[in-house]
Amino acid sequence: MQTVIQQETIKKKRERIVRRRDSWHLYLMILPAIVLTLLFVYVPMGGIVMAFQEYKPYLGITGSKWVGLDQFVFLFEYPDSSQVIWNTLRIAVLKLFFGTIATLTFALLINEVRKKWVRNSVQTFVFLPHFLSWVVLGGIFIELLDPKNGLVNQLLGALGFESIFFLGDNNWFLVTVVGTEVWKEFGYGSIIFLAALAGINPALYEAAQLDGANKWKQMWHITLPSLVPTIVVCLTLSLSQVLNAGFDQIFNLYNPLVYAKGDIIDTFVYRIGLIGGNYSFGTAIGLFKSVVGLILIVGGYRLAYKVAGYKIF
């Protein structure tokens, strides 16, 4: 057994060498892509050095003072840091959770619609908000959610409820932020699931029908298991984004009343780094976010492989 496998691997290796010798021109063809990637993705990473300096633009990276981990120490000693990090995690995880559920549900439902025009038009409509910028949507939501004259509160008033200051109350702010983000993105996010749904072998459904499985059972036993790899991929990839709670959105909706739960790393960096022109601090936080993102994505990948047995890459 052992030897057979060994022999096979040796054989495969030989084949690979032969293949490489034959295909040097193929490698030549990917060379420009490699060069570009190195030049524009890897070389700029050198800028990370700024995170360990007191960067001054006129002194440049070579001339600026080296301060080691000072920027990171500053980040973690800052009284508001832990609050801001927790807020970011809370908002990002809620968005991820509800976003995935909404996206998945929508994909499953729209997949059952047999009338093509209904399907297409609904898809187009839920797709559209994705292309609107938060600057525009921010204005629209502030208007809609106005505690006095806003449409939503007038509706609540007509139904006999008290008016709610959605953007001024910490808990409602969370609900609003997560809700509007899910509304904006679920249509777009469903594409990938729809593609996966289209790829499920119809023979499975035919077989299930023959066995007398109803729609519900088909969904539970065929559709969902077939989607698990896609869900795992999506979730794992999203993990790297878990420290991005959506700057555009929060920045356009938040205000001092909801700092307690609405202030996130990016808005914090904006106020301290960009307004104050503190580049090194901005880079330090960017690096911190990337490192956490990397750990999460590698961890998520390992977990997905161990628990569910799916290999993504």
Place this chain on the structure above:
Amino acid sequence: MGKKRRLFTVSLATLLLLTSLTACSGGNGNNKENEDGDGKATESKLNIVNGKIEPTVTITMVRGEDPTATFKNGETYENNVHTRWAEETLGVKLETLWSSPTADTSYDTKLKLMLSSGEKLPDLFVSTQSNTTNMFIESGKLLDVEEAFEKYASDTWKAAMAEVPEAWHPFIKDGKKFAIPILRPTMGTQSPLWIRQDWLDKLNLKAPTTLEELETVMDAFVNQDPDGNGKKDTVALEFGMKDQFIGYPIGDASWIFGLFGAIPDRWYPGEDGKLEFGSVRPEIKTALAKISEWKAKGYIAEDIALHDFNKVTENVASGKVGMLGGEHWLMVYPGSLMLATNPTAMYAPYPLPQGLDGNNMRTIATPYTGSILINKDISEEALQAFFHYQNALYESYNSEDPFLFKGFQEGYDYLTKDGSVIYDQNQIPGGKTATMKYTISGAQTVYQSKLLEASLKRAKEEELTNQELSAFATSGIVSIDNSNPLEVIGNKALLVISTQSEFDVPEYFQGPATSTMTSRNELLKKMQMDTFTEIIYGKQNADAFDSFVEKWKSSGGDDITKEVNEWYDSVKQ
């Protein structure tokens, strides 16, 4: 096989290295060439014939593109009626190396890149962002302009600058002046009290002159349905407070706090002459308590914490706002938007009502919009040529001829036809274009007192002498034109504002952020916004202000105050 792979990697790496090397050497080559082309500065006097430098001297510059600047006849910043005029009549060739939009801050980014890449700087350029300006000042690549200014600036220009010595403050480092401020008229940047005149008339009310009367009017504006739609949907008092309490040109809140005797977010001298931070003055507590009371009574919008400039203008445009503070052009914008849907609506400017214990304060803008930065390595000729050019523009304040700049304004800013001047957009071929945007500073030249005198006379609809009229010459105005009623209201506002100029508080701290500011400002600001907002919303009692002040002082506020005063002592003469 291992060897093969290594060979491949090595050759790839070599290739990469080569590409990057050639790229680098290319850059170096260019730099060298530039340096060679730059003649060493020599002391010399320019040969000026009839106001024209012979032979022509070139000034190189880079330009930020003003989003409101327009061009016609295929002209650009590089080549237009003004640059041709400067070359032909002054012998000064303005060479624009590149231009970039200011609106999306890409001009600013390019300036910073120019600095960090070590690229050779142009002779001069304008910077309007203080942190960019400070970077250049710190870099040591700028000319100490004091000597040149003393030597070459005309008496008129010097006199205009001498009126506002504080305009130099932000550009002073170690006692040296590293940029020439671009002045602006500040009268009109303060708030009068804008009141919906139609509402006052409808409810038979008088404009308030005291705090009590202000409250009476506010009460009527929310409870007596001034817009007559049968709904309680009006806001008596509007202001912006989303990310700052002062600084919104429309929806300014400084005068509201000023009624109680302090202005938040602003450094100004206290009783002992030292700068104090307005936000921690005890008067703010009274102000917050009162605003909170007004909010509880419904005089102020429920979502006031979300109001910024855009939201305020939107509310004004939708005709729901009774009173607010704003600069003198409020009726032009957003007033004109309101008129579009509600033609009978009208805001009238009134003097601020007298505050508590006779207190009144409000903010006034800084006397500069930006500055002209000059390269340390500028040639003597170019430096003199720049002053020659700028002096020529300042001549309008000595001239008796409003048509002094006809050479580049006729057919652009106005049209003279049968002895009368036409400003009409539709009658000027190719449309009306403001040529003052083509000048180096991108704005009119300003001599505050003379400009103000002429403006006030115009507002009073008095006859202007030719000399007074000439004060407007660089802005392309050569006669009195009252064809736009909204601008006339702006002039009236100017008049109202000028009667209360003793209330004006400028920002005294103009230096770069101090070291404690860099590390603590965000924290302090957030603490302040939090406390103030919660007090206004009644979530915390006004006494929370006291603990805020203590915390502010101990978390770095005291250090900042010390640093700010050290800076102030260093520039104050």
